[in-house]
Amino acid sequence: MDPYLTFRFRIIVGQIIEGGFTEASGLQATTQVEEFREGGLNSYVHKLPKETKFDNLTLKRGLGDSIALWKWHREVVAGIFKRQEIQIQLLGRKEQSEPLKIWTFKEAYPIKWSGPEFKSEGNTVAFESLEIAHNGYVDR
Numbered sequence: 001m002d003p004y005l006t007f008r009f010r011i012i013v014g015q016i017i018e019g020g021f022t023e024a025s026g027l028q029a030t031t032q033v034e035e036f037r038e039g040g041l042n043s044y045v046h047k048l049p050k051e052t053k054f055d056n057l058t059l060k061r062g063l064g065d066s067i068a069l070w071k072w073h074r075e076v077v078a079g080i081f082k083r084q085e086i087q088i089q090l091l092g093r094k095e096q097s098e099p100l101k102i103w104t105f106k107e108a109y110p111i112k113w114s115g116p117e118f119k120s121e122g123n124t125v126a127f128e129s130l131e132i133a134h135n136g137y138v139d140r
Contacts, residue, residue: 010099011059012087013072019064021130024088026055027103029136056111057088057132069130073110083107086132108134 009024010017030053036046075082086108089099112131 008091009059010087010089010091011062011069012089013068013084016068018066018068019062021059021062023060024057025060026057026131027088028055029053030055052136054134054136057105057108057134059088059130059132061128062130069110070113073113073130076109076111081109083109083135085138086134104138105132105134106136106138108132 009021011019011021032050032053033047034050036048038046072082072084084107086105088103088105090101092098092100109132110130111133112129114128114130116128
């Protein structure tokens with residue numbers, strides 16, 4: 001039985017499902033352009049592609065069975081800089097645990113952790129939001 005079926009998204013780190021969450025944002029890439037004016041041509045300006053910038057991923061209202069995501073963030077805070085490939089999976093209906101869509105991000109690491117209100121019941125690790133930097137996506 002999948003404990004993350006009530007969530008629409010999952011995060012996979014190192015082939016292990018580390019948690020589920022209800023919202024994901026930052027799935028965006030923007031390519032900068034350089035304008036080039038050609039002498040004698042006044043009808044348009046050439047636009048040439050430059051570098052591409054990838055926005056940080058933000059995962060909101062999440063829950064995990066282990067403290068792996070928390071430890072990973074604490075290691076970054078301590079200066080132990082470990083990048084990993086991660087997957088964000090969009091799930092279908094609650095009865096199905098098969099993903100409808102998978103996004104894979106390379107060289108990712110957590111840069112911001114926002115915790116929830118503390119409650120005494122249960123032994124799960126909840127987070128309000130987790131922000132992850134990365135160096136682009138992998139086509140598969």
